[in-house]
Amino acid sequence: MTGPVNGAPAVKVRNRSALLQDEAPPLNVEALSALGLSRRESEVLAWVAQGKTNSEIAAALGINLGTVKKHLVHIFHKLRVETRTAAAALAYRTHFPSPEDGR
16 A cells, blocks of 8 residues: 555554553653643654654644644744754753753
């Protein structure tokens, strides 16, 4: 089975309850609010930091794929980053500061 773009394989997303039962975001959503994010943006960032795709995040949170993308635009702007990796790294540094950070 191929997807709609360039014959790429279609992505199968596990159902929402399976995502939520199998795993939870590793980061504390409340702690991410220190980055100036809304609660929903913090939830999206926590899932991004866990390596979830936009489709998986949408399924886990019960929201539209377009809504996830819009949250990511806001997250990148607020954190002044350009990539998911940079956003995830900042989230982890905020949540698990290193001794060199003086925290």
